[in-house]
Amino acid sequence: MIKTQSLDGLFEKLLEGKSIFKNKEVLRPSYTPDLLLHRNEQINGLATILVSALRGETPSNVLIYGKTGTGKTAVTRYVGKELERVSEEKSLFCSVVYINCEVIDTQYRLLANLARHFEEEVPMTGWPTDQVFMKFKEAIDSKEQVIIIILDEIDKLIKKGDDVLYNLSRINTDLRRAKVSMIGVSNDLKFTEFLDPRVKSSLGEEELIFPPYDAEQISDILKQRAKMAYNEGALGEMVIPLCAAFAAQEHGDARRALDLLRVSGEIAERENQPQVLEEHVRRAQEKIEIDRVVEVVRTLPTQSKLVLYSIILLRSRGREGKNVTTGEMYNVYRQLCHHIDVDILTQRRVTDLMSELDMLGIVNAVVVSKGRYGRTKEISLSVPVENTRKVLLEDYRLKPLVDFKTSAFSKMFS
Numbered sequence: 001m002i003k004t005q006s007l008d009g010l011f012e013k014l015l016e017g018k019s020i021f022k023n024k025e026v027l028r029p030s031y032t033p034d035l036l037l038h039r040n041e042q043i044n045g046l047a048t049i050l051v052s053a054l055r056g057e058t059p060s061n062v063l064i065y066g067k068t069g070t071g072k073t074a075v076t077r078y079v080g081k082e083l084e085r086v087s088e089e090k091s092l093f094c095s096v097v098y099i100n101c102e103v104i105d106t107q108y109r110l111l112a113n114l115a116r117h118f119e120e121e122v123p124m125t126g127w128p129t130d131q132v133f134m135k136f137k138e139a140i141d142s143k144e145q146v147i148i149i150i151l152d153e154i155d156k157l158i159k160k161g162d163d164v165l166y167n168l169s170r171i172n173t174d175l176r177r178a179k180v181s182m183i184g185v186s187n188d189l190k191f192t193e194f195l196d197p198r199v200k201s202s203l204g205e206e207e208l209i210f211p212p213y214d215a216e217q218i219s220d221i222l223k224q225r226a227k228m229a230y231n232e233g234a235l236g237e238m239v240i241p242l243c244a245a246f247a248a249q250e251h252g253d254a255r256r257a258l259d260l261l262r263v264s265g266e267i268a269e270r271e272n273q274p275q276v277l278e279e280h281v282r283r284a285q286e287k288i289e290i291d292r293v294v295e296v297v298r299t300l301p302t303q304s305k306l307v308l309y310s311i312i313l314l315r316s317r318g319r320e321g322k323n324v325t326t327g328e329m330y331n332v333y334r335q336l337c338h339h340i341d342v343d344i345l346t347q348r349r350v351t352d353l354m355s356e357l358d359m360l361g362i363v364n365a366v367v368v369s370k371g372r373y374g375r376t377k378e379i380s381l382s383v384p385v386e387n388t389r390k391v392l393l394e395d396y397r398l399k400p401l402v403d404f405k406t407s408a409f410s411k412m413f414s
């Protein structure tokens with residue numbers, strides 16, 4: 001008979017412990033606070049452009065730029081919500097439609113979503129795109145109204161062509177009653193380079209830049225949120241300054257700072273600690289960094305994974321402390337390719353892939369002089385070996401390499 005452990009009261013026991021969190025949800029990215037700190041200039045700037053909508057005029061199109069976590073989405077949604085609120089109060093017809101182009105990433109799906117927002121029956125696939133566009137136009141032109149379309153992460157949409165933006169930017173010439181304007185949001189400052197010049201000038205009628213927050217501003221944002229998220233006395237004195245300092249080092253990313261504040265609390269909670277302390281923040285920072293790297297490694301192309309795996313093998317063969325040279329790395333890389341029957345790239349190409357890994361912060365390569373033997377690059381890993389190895393071996397193409405170090409590889413070094 002299989003003995004099962006009694007689980008009576010499993011959750012009750014866990015719930016009994018007093019939580020340090022009052023409301024953890026307010027630390028999640030989906031939560032938008034009622035008051036956005038240090039963004040008055042951007043809020044007023046956007047409101048000044050959009051106020052035309054309340055006068056029944058077409059607001060200029062706007063492009064909003066700024067690095068990740070600088071409050072672009074939060075500000076745009078906040079101003080959009082306010083606009084809708086005032087318009088309702090004044091019995092006007094203004095609607096703001098928010099689309100995240102990372103999720104809705106094809107022209108068809110974008111138009112279908114817009115049409116559906118105005119209660120048109122459009123299937124999510126199957127129709128010619130023109131027909132969906134017609135439906136959308138018909139739907140909105142049935143009455144006098146101003147529609148503002150927020151296209152968040154607009155650069156993701158453009159990767160699949162800019163026809164839809166071209167059509168949307170000219171839509172007002174075909175409309176009799178309705179008026180449409182667009183707000184494009186992006187953290188890629190260069191994405192407009194790929195746009196049709198007509199779309200570029202139409203979309204960028206107005207531009208708003210969101211600068212990164214400094215440590216003090218992040219600290220204010222964290223304090224505001226911590227009051228709602230944590231019980232009184234649950235945060236050690238150094239927690240907020242340290243979270244702010246780490247996030248400001250990154251580039252002033254409020255999302256990262258809020259993540260850090262939440263994960264620090266989760267670590268302290270898991271250890272049944274009554275208070276979050278500096279050491280929890282340091283561990284949270286490490287955890288978030290590992291999670292980030294794991295995600296980057298997971299999505300690398302196979303060839304880059306093989307380059308990385310060669311470096312890992314060289315580092316873990318009892319050579320700790322010794323850096324790997326490009327020559328050694330290429331040697332092992334070739335054997336790995338041979339082992340799993342993958343094309344072998346030239347040393348030059350492999351060196352390029354390695355430089356990309358360097359840029360992603362996965363390895364660190366320094367050029368060293370070998371005297372009369374010329375120059376070479378010495379490579380060290382910037383990521384934890386075991387975690388990275390595990391992620392690499394999750395890839396089915398690399399799986400057969402799991403035994404590699406114990407057979408062919410050990411022979412090479414014995």
Ligand SMILES: Nc1ncnc2c1ncn2[C@@H]1O[C@H](COP(=O)(O)OP(=O)(O)OP(=O)(O)O)[C@@H](O)[C@H]1O
Nearest residue numbers: 029036037068069070071072073074187221254255
């Ligand atoms: N000024 C602020 N006051 C309070 N919270 C803020 C502020 N700016 C950003 N935040 C919070 O930081 C997180 C990230 O902000 P947001 O999503 O607006 O950034 P973003 O610039 O749109 O980033 P991305 O380009 O990655 O989408 C959100 O949880 C948001 O609520």
